Amino acid sequence: MSRYLAFALALFAVTLTACNTIAGAGQDISKGGQAITNSAEKAK
Incomplete structure (x- = not known):
């Protein structure tokens, strides 16, 4: 039982990470898209 609990806790920690x-x-990609959009708007 303790092995199962240890495995479950390790899996939970990896999932959170x-x-x-x-x-x-996702946030980095979103910021990159916003930068491209802003550049395109300035180039109009």
Whole structure:
């Protein structure tokens, strides 16, 4: 039972880390898109 609990906690920790990484990547991509949009608006 303790092995199962340790595995579940480790899996939970990895999942939280992955979610934060993916969220950060999404924010970076969004900011990059906004920069491109702003550049295109200035070039009009």
